[in-house]
Amino acid sequence: MSSLAVHLDSITKRFPGVVANDDVDLRVEEGSVHALLGENGAGKTTLMNVLYGLYEPTEGVVRLNGEAMDFDSPRDAIDAGVGMIHQHFMLVDPMTVTENVVLGNEPRKWGGLAVDRLASRKAVVDLAEKYGFDVDPDAAIEDISVGEQQRVEILKALYRGADVLILDEPTAVLTPQEVEELFAVFEELTSQGKTIIFISHKLDEAMNAADDITVLRDGVNVGTVDANATNREELAELMVGREVLLDVDKPSVSTGSPALAVSELTVRDERDVVAVDGVSFDVREGEVFGIAGVDGNGQSELVEAVTGLRTPAAGSVAFDGEDITHASRRSRIARGMAYVPEDRQERGLVMDYDLVENGLLGKQHDPAFAPNGRIDWEGTYGHVTDVIEEYDVRPPDPSASAKSLSGGNQQKFIVGREFSQDPEVVVASHPTRGVDIGSVEFIHEQLLDLRARGKAILLVSSKLDEVQSLSDRLAVVHDGEFVDVVDPESTTEEELGLLMGGESVDTVDAAPARGDDA
Structure with a gap:
């Protein structure tokens, strides 16, 4: 019978005015791949940041292999065998694969006065061979593919002794072929006893790569299911709370x-x-x-x-x-020409403006909103109210500032503003x-x-x-x-x-x- 590598026991994490995780219980078996599924804002990354020592839980206990842990920092988590690969890689582009893997933990020679480059390279080559990673230890990071860079990040965590690997949205920047290669890496790692937790919002990938899937919605664990005994429709309903x-x-x-x-x-x-x-x-x-x-x-x-x-x-x-x-x-x-920008905060909104003002952006000279050259604020308020209602923007308050909305609601507001102009x-x-x-x-x-x-x-x-x-x-x-x-x-x-x-x-x-x- 498998033992639990990770048990997040009744974890609650509060920020001012927000409960990001609400009494979440997460159990991950040793040597398994566990997907943490949910939409943006569901609390997935916050929960994993608790496991990785970036956040201290407001309530609850982090347990590794049955032992209660008290992490004050990621260094404590790393020392306990937890590694995290973030969505945006933390690599130094001009440096080589070897230099990035050993950075901060380099083998030393001459009484610690100099980095032992040969020993560093051998350590990386041996580690790559052990887990079947195809990487060039001498290649500069800036010269290798995104998929190879991700494998370097995984090697960094393994080099530091990680037994539990957390990957945040690991497929976001990969081609379909690189996604398949990553999932093959998962299989090799778990076959050698490593435990993997990966954050995702992609239903098919969770079912294909994971043994078990836990779904978070609004900071709450709404269910853990066997990946082989579920389907896209069930997972989507768990994520949203209704049939989709x-x-x-x-x-x-x-x-x-x-x-x-x-x-x-x-x-x-x-x-x-x-x-x-x-x-x-x-x-x-x-x-x-x-x-x-x-x-x-x-x-x-x-x-x-x-x-x-x-x-x-x-x-x-x-x-x-x-x-x-x-x-x-x-x-x-x-x-x-309507435009929904990729960066909603830099290109789509003025974050300190309220939604009425943001709803007017780009249209302040349009006679429909500014007859006789003067802005019709009452008419604009009514228009923005309609957009908020039709696109289910929350909170449904035109006087709320853009920065008070979650990222998803900011996106819905921009889409509604742009599409509503015919x-x-x-x-x-x-x-x-x-x-x-x-x-x-x-x-x-x-x-x-x-x-x-x-x-x-x-x-x-x-x-x-x-x-x-x-x-x-x-x-x-x-x-x-x-x-x-x-x-x-x-x-x-x-x-x-x-x-x-x-x-x-x-x-x-x-x-x-x-x-x-x-």
């Missing part, structure tokens, strides 16, 4: 003329490095044109150039046949990031309603299932270039993964860059 429609119903729609046309667009980033290299595409009326790719391959810079937030180095952007390459953001809004072109960058499954369902319905009404939608998403199910045509971007434009219905996830990694796939049938009527 998980599959997108996308009816056939006839497309019109190109509403948005991008030609030979080249965009440089903040370092003056080419981030988008000669990209061309158009988005027709009644079409969702999707862009898939691992984050950081030029999607952000492309969207900023299309929406008027960044001036391209070359190429053009046209709206209904009119060149808007150098038009202001305000003029693009006036023409009917735009002609919608640029939606990660529109469902950080919202619960029920809200994802609603936002997808709104996007498809816009599509049915003949609107042109440019959709960028890191959720491969989302961009694949919603798109009529799907471009795959790698290193600032479109590797291919494909039919999302006839292209497999594996083929998309290869394209996202920059490889060509002969079996993928390319869709035309300029779409035909459906």
Whole structure:
């Protein structure tokens, strides 16, 4: 009979005005993979930060192998055999794999006066061989793939003696092939007695990789289930508290003329490095044109150039046949371009403003909101109240500040503000990031309603299932270039993964860059 490697015994964690974890009991068997499932704000990361010693529980006890622990810091947790791999890797890019793994715990020579580089390299090579990791100990971090960087983070934890590994949203930046490789790593680690807890909001991945799945909702453990004895519908209902429609119903729609046309667009980033290299595409009326790719391959810079937030180095952007390459953001809004930004706090909201003021952003010169040049605050208040009600923004108070809302509710408010203006072109960058499954369902319905009404939608998403199910045509971007434009219905996830990694796939049938009527 397996013993418990981890027992979080009645953990409560309170912050001022917030109960992040409420009497949570979590039991993880030794040598197992345990998924912690839930939407953003459910308390998953807070609970794991308690286990990792970043937070001290307000109430309850952390037990490892049956022994009560009192962690004052992550160092205490590491010393007790707990390692955590964060969603954003903590690696030093110019340093080698070996240097990163041993950093802070380097083997020494000459009485401790110097780092023993040969011993360091041997330790990393031996560790990689033991667990079947394919890494180059001499490669610089900046020269290896994201999946390889993640394995380096795992090696760092193992080097420090971790028996329990926590991974926070480990698949968020991986291609499908790298996800499969990560799950193979899980199997190897557990076969050698390690215990893995991974945080996720992806139902399929939890069922595929875990032995057991615990679901948190609003800081409460609402159930632990055997991964082999559950299904997506049951997990979704546990996460949201009601039945959820998980599959997108996308009816056939006839497309019109190109509403948005991008030609030979080249965009440089903040370092003056080419981030988008000669990209061309158009988005027709009644079409969702999707862009898939691992984050950081030029999607952000492309969207900023299309929406008027960044001036391209070359190429053009046209709206209904009119060149808007150098038009202001305000003029693009006036023409009917809505924008859901990937960073809601930096690009979507003024955090100190209330929701009425945020609901007016970009529309303060629109006669509908400012007749005779003066803002109609009463009318704006009514409009924002309607958005809050329709998109279930909580708290439902137009006078609440944006910073008082959770990330998911901030996202719902932005989506509602942008979609409610009856735009002609919608640029939606990660529109469902950080919202619960029920809200994802609603936002997808709104996007498809816009599509049915003949609107042109440019959709960028890191959720491969989302961009694949919603798109009529799907471009795959790698290193600032479109590797291919494909039919999302006839292209497999594996083929998309290869394209996202920059490889060509002969079996993928390319869709035309300029779409035909459906």
